[in-house]
Amino acid sequence: MKVGDHEYALDGNGFLQEPQSWNEDVAREIARDEGIADMTGPHWAVVKFIREYWLEHDLAPPVRLLCKESGVGVRDMYRLFRSGPAKGACRVAGLPKPDGCV
Numbered sequence: 001m002k003v004g005d006h007e008y009a010l011d012g013n014g015f016l017q018e019p020q021s022w023n024e025d026v027a028r029e030i031a032r033d034e035g036i037a038d039m040t041g042p043h044w045a046v047v048k049f050i051r052e053y054w055l056e057h058d059l060a061p062p063v064r065l066l067c068k069e070s071g072v073g074v075r076d077m078y079r080l081f082r083s084g085p086a087k088g089a090c091r092v093a094g095l096p097k098p099d100g101c102v
Contacts, residue, residue, distance in 0.1 A: 003029050015090075015097045022051070022094025031092045035082055043080055043092070045070045050085075050093040060090050060098040 001008045003025050009017040014033060016022055027047055031039050039047075049070045053061040063085050067074055081088030086098050 001026075001029060011097065013087075013091075013097050016094045017096075019054070019094045019096055026094060027092050030094075034088050034092060036080075036092070039092075040080075042070075042072050042076065046072055046077065046080065046085070046089050047093045050089055050095065054093070054095050060086065060095055 001010055006021075008021055008026055011017055014030070016026070016030075028039055031043070036043065046066065049066060050061060053059075053065075061069070063074065063077070066072075066085055066089075067077060072080065077085050077089070081092070083091075090098050
């Protein structure tokens with residue numbers, strides 16, 4: 001994937017191969033690929049919490065905790081990220097593919 005002058009390697013499922021290379025421009029580009037035309041405040045709240053949790057714990061947060069801490073309910077989570085929190089939101093947040101994600 002190319003963003004500006006930089007190339008970012010993705011795995012076969014569209015997840016960043018080097019999560020440390022993530023930035024907000026990369027997030028916007030992955031979001032577009034997920035069908036999200038505009039990243040809104042709730043999108044960023046979810047993505048930033050996922051990112052912070054991953055940096056601290058080296059894994060994606062449980063969905064229940066994600067909803068509680070981001071202030072976005074489960075139903076709204078699926079409205080924001082059509083492919084769900086595990087695939088869509090984690091992808092936009094630049095995480096590796098979470099375990100159990102199909």
